[in-house]
Amino acid sequence: MIGRFALAGVVIALATPAWAVNKDIERLQMQIAALQGQIADLQRTAEDNQREIKRLGDTLTEQNAFLRKALQDRRLQDDALQTALKEFGDRVSELEERLQQPAPAAAALPAPAAAGPEAGGGPGPGLAPAAPPSRELYSQAYADYARGNYDLAIQEYREYLRNYPSTDLSDNAQYWIGECYFSKGRYDDAIEAWNQLFRDYPASDKLPDARYKKGVTLERLGRRREALVEYRAVVERYPNSEAGRKAREKLNP
Amino acid sequence: MIQEGVQRFAIPDCGPRKGDEASREVCRAVTQVLRADLQFENLFKFVPQSLMSAIPPMDPENPNFADWKGIGASVLVITRAQVTGGEATVEVRVHFVDTGQSMLAKRYSGPADNPRVFAHQASDDVMTLTQYRGVARTKIAFVSDRDRVPGRATKEIYIMDYDGYNPRRVTVNRSLNILPNWSPDGRSLAYVSYRRGNPDVFVASIYEGRSADLTGDKGGAAFAPAISPDGKRIAYASSRAGNMDIWVANIDGSSPRRLTSTGALDTAPTWSPTGQEIAFTSGRSGSPQIYVMDTEGLNVRRLTNVGSWNDAPAWNPSKQFGEIAYTARLENRTFDIAVVDIATRQVRQLTQGRGSCEYPSWAPSGRHLTFACGRGGKWQIAVADRLGQTITMLPAGPGKNEQPDWGP
Numbered sequence: 001m002i003g004r005f006a007l008a009g010v011v012i013a014l015a016t017p018a019w020a021v022n023k024d025i026e027r028l029q030m031q032i033a034a035l036q037g038q039i040a041d042l043q044r045t046a047e048d049n050q051r052e053i054k055r056l057g058d059t060l061t062e063q064n065a066f067l068r069k070a071l072q073d074r075r076l077q078d079d080a081l082q083t084a085l086k087e088f089g090d091r092v093s094e095l096e097e098r099l100q101q102p103a104p105a106a107a108a109l110p111a112p113a114a115a116g117p118e119a120g121g122g123p124g125p126g127l128a129p130a131a132p133p134s135r136e137l138y139s140q141a142y143a144d145y146a147r148g149n150y151d152l153a154i155q156e157y158r159e160y161l162r163n164y165p166s167t168d169l170s171d172n173a174q175y176w177i178g179e180c181y182f183s184k185g186r187y188d189d190a191i192e193a194w195n196q197l198f199r200d201y202p203a204s205d206k207l208p209d210a211r212y213k214k215g216v217t218l219e220r221l222g223r224r225r226e227a228l229v230e231y232r233a234v235v236e237r238y239p240n241s242e243a244g245r246k247a248r249e250k251l252n253p
Numbered sequence: 254m255i256q257e258g259v260q261r262f263a264i265p266d267c268g269p270r271k272g273d274e275a276s277r278e279v280c281r282a283v284t285q286v287l288r289a290d291l292q293f294e295n296l297f298k299f300v301p302q303s304l305m306s307a308i309p310p311m312d313p314e315n316p317n318f319a320d321w322k323g324i325g326a327s328v329l330v331i332t333r334a335q336v337t338g339g340e341a342t343v344e345v346r347v348h349f350v351d352t353g354q355s356m357l358a359k360r361y362s363g364p365a366d367n368p369r370v371f372a373h374q375a376s377d378d379v380m381t382l383t384q385y386r387g388v389a390r391t392k393i394a395f396v397s398d399r400d401r402v403p404g405r406a407t408k409e410i411y412i413m414d415y416d417g418y419n420p421r422r423v424t425v426n427r428s429l430n431i432l433p434n435w436s437p438d439g440r441s442l443a444y445v446s447y448r449r450g451n452p453d454v455f456v457a458s459i460y461e462g463r464s465a466d467l468t469g470d471k472g473g474a475a476f477a478p479a480i481s482p483d484g485k486r487i488a489y490a491s492s493r494a495g496n497m498d499i500w501v502a503n504i505d506g507s508s509p510r511r512l513t514s515t516g517a518l519d520t521a522p523t524w525s526p527t528g529q530e531i532a533f534t535s536g537r538s539g540s541p542q543i544y545v546m547d548t549e550g551l552n553v554r555r556l557t558n559v560g561s562w563n564d565a566p567a568w569n570p571s572k573q574f575g576e577i578a579y580t581a582r583l584e585n586r587t588f589d590i591a592v593v594d595i596a597t598r599q600v601r602q603l604t605q606g607r608g609s610c611e612y613p614s615w616a617p618s619g620r621h622l623t624f625a626c627g628r629g630g631k632w633q634i635a636v637a638d639r640l641g642q643t644i645t646m647l648p649a650g651p652g653k654n655e656q657p658d659w660g661p
Contacts, residue, residue, distance in 0.1 A: 143596035147572040148527040183529045209551040245514055
């Protein structure tokens with residue numbers, strides 16, 4: 001750009017009247033030479049500038065990529081941390097519950113963190129009733145779910161909720177009631193159980209999964225439009241969860 | 254109904270109906286194998302042979318029950334056999350000693366060259382008198398390098414009787430074939446094959462002798478197939494989305510869905526007996542541990558808290574036992590088989606001091622399991638009762654034998 005303006009100046013200079021003397025021509029020629037030198041300088045500067053811009057651009061791209069990767073790593077770390085934290089929390093609440101039990105049970109507590117394998121079979125006779133009723137009830141309910149005894153499991157989860165409505169496992173118990181009905185094919189009841197989870201435990205970590213499963217259940221009932229509403233809610237509220245990813249897939253198959 | 258642990262069985266020597274060597278040979282095999290089968294079931298007590306030889310010889314058609322009662326027997330199992338023109342006929346009768354009442358009378362016939370079959374059939378028929386399904390006619394699939402081609406990494410899939418006899422080769426493709434998994438009807442085996450260079454999941458119809466490639470057109474590597482209890486779906490690990498995740502597809506490979514997507518390595522899926530849940534190995538917390546999720550890939554919980562390395566979960570297929578066997582690295586550098594209660598998360602260690610033991614798999618009744626144990630390059634297949642009280646190494650034949658899967 002700069003170069004072309006300079007050349008235009010030279011053309012105007014050459015168009016001066018014919019009475020110009022040789023000296024003038026000479027001076028003009030010197031000026032032209034000077035200008036040409038300047039143009040070359042300017043061109044060099046322009047090229048340097050372009051190189052510098054490109055270098056800066058490259059650096060920026062690199063930094064962007066680095067930041068993106070760092071962000072990704074960070075997200076993975078966050079996920080891992082959250083998982084670890086949740087597991088830690090579960091263990092702590094489990095221990096708390098055990099410690100709240102009367103002394104004899106607490107004395108028989110098998111320290112879970114150091115719980116080595118019981119070599120050659122099950123626990124000793126004294127250890128068997130160590131789990132406190134709350135944990136025992138919750139475990140029993142899941143054992144019955146896994147056996148396919150869904151009605152019994154529902155009763156036991158209800159029993160758990162009646163006795164322990166606000167432990168760290170209460171929201172899980174409510175979630176499982178939905179799961180039991182779902183496995184039985186009683187879809188309306190499953191939805192109702194999950195709705196109750198949303199109402200009673202609005203801070204539950206089971207919400208993303210429950211809302212997604214509610215969507216799946218609605219689909220099974222042929223209520224696809226309502227299902228899409230649930231999937232959209234999952235994507236908006238819990239975009240980074242596993243349920244969020246699955247909901248996105250449902251919305252953009 | 255015969256109750257567990259209460260009855261004391263007497264299984265006297267089989268009485269040949271003819272004096273020829275072939276008939277006596279079938280009788281010897283039937284006696285020996287039937288005793289071994291019923292002992293393996295781990296449900297009954299047995300009258301020792303020394304006591305049985307102390308009473309007067311029995312007329313098989315008209316046993317003196319008082320004699321048998323006198324040596325403490327409560328159930329008497331009488332067997333007879335004869336061979337005519339290469340065809341064997343074997344009879345089995347089961348009596349309550351107290352009343353003399355006959356509970357079972359069966360007659361089997363077939364080629365005389367494999368008399369073990371008659372004993373296995375008889376054992377399973379005796380087991381119909383209990384609440385459990387017999388194990389004697391089940392098969393174990395496994396991986397072996399016994400037919401390796403020099404200079405190539407070759408392993409093929411084989412099947413054998415549950416007691417290690419009659420091994421038969423299933424795959425013949427001179428590449429790596431690993432991780433077999435039975436379909437619940439016992440007609441197919443899913444496995445991983447490198448026959449096209451890339452690891453993919455195949456399903457072999459073992460009686461038709463053909464294999465279908467389920468994942469070859471999907472890209473990535475595929476591992477660890479597990480057929481659902483209803484036989485309609487198959488779970489496996491695949492890297493087709495960039496990371497090793499758990500996928501579930503229809504049994505023909507169609508409509509694959511990705512269940513996990515943490516960015517960690519997820520593999521080794523195993524179905525719960527109801528088909529509503531899947532346990533698997535994941536490295537999401539830093540070391541491999543066993544997790545459980547529903548078949549949508551949600552409601553994920555970590556199951557194992559003990560041990561630095563827990564892998565290869567196998568969910569007990571019986572609803573009666575809510576438990577998962579797995580390969581665990583507990584105190585030392587070797588691996589052992591452990592079992593975790595899915596509800597209480599209590600762990601019991603099954604093996605110890607046998608080198609490394611890996612890849613557990615349950616018998617269909619869930620009352621026994623198989624796994625491979627080895628030191629260095631020597632690997633053989635073991636069977637055990639579910640509490641690990643009796644562990645038996647099978648005569649599985651030459652080569653390195655590993656990754657057993659107990660089928661119907």
